[in-house]
Amino acid sequence: MSRSSGDRSEAGNAAADRAAVEPLAALVAVLAVGAALGLYVVALDDATVDREQPGAETTLDRVERTAMVGGVVEPDRLRDAEPFRYPTTATVEADGTTWRIKSGEDAPERAGTGDGTTAVAERSVTVRVAPGQNVRGTLRVVVRR
Incomplete structure (x- = not known):
């Protein structure tokens, strides 16, 4: 059909x-x-960001803005940083030399790795080690929670 x-x-x-x-x-x-x-x-x-804990990244940005001049970190300018809200240790390591500042009575002793009580952030930066001499280094911030 x-x-x-x-x-x-x-x-x-x-x-x-x-x-x-x-x-x-x-x-x-x-x-x-x-x-x-x-x-x-x-x-x-x-x-999502954990809003309960202090942010090491935010503190790292603040320290970097304070210590940096013309894209180069000047370690002596770390002392110009305003006091932090939480106990904090900021460290610059370059060319075998270490510069460190601490803020707060309970500031972490060493800028080491993060554990349950600290938040750690670090980034590679250019560091002025002498007039006219810049080397790659590490800027690290440890914030106690």
Whole structure:
């Protein structure tokens, strides 16, 4: 029979078959979207800033602005930094020499690695070690929480 013969039953079944989705495939798709959203929420939660703790990065930016002149850190200018809100130790290490300032009575002894009680931030900077002599060094800040 041809389409023009008037047999509508065959045409009606074809339309219904095209719109159908397997229930198992739909369930798998819903589970995949749900899992993706769950992973996104977990990643987003880990990426947010913890506002409860003092920020070592913010303190590092402040110390760098205070000590830097013309893109070069002058270690003697560390003393010009205003007192910090939290106990802080700022250290500049370059060419085998270390310059350190402490702020607060409970300032960390060494600008070491972070643990549960301290936040650490550091970055590579150019340091003036003598007039006309600049070397690469490290500016590190440790903030006690």
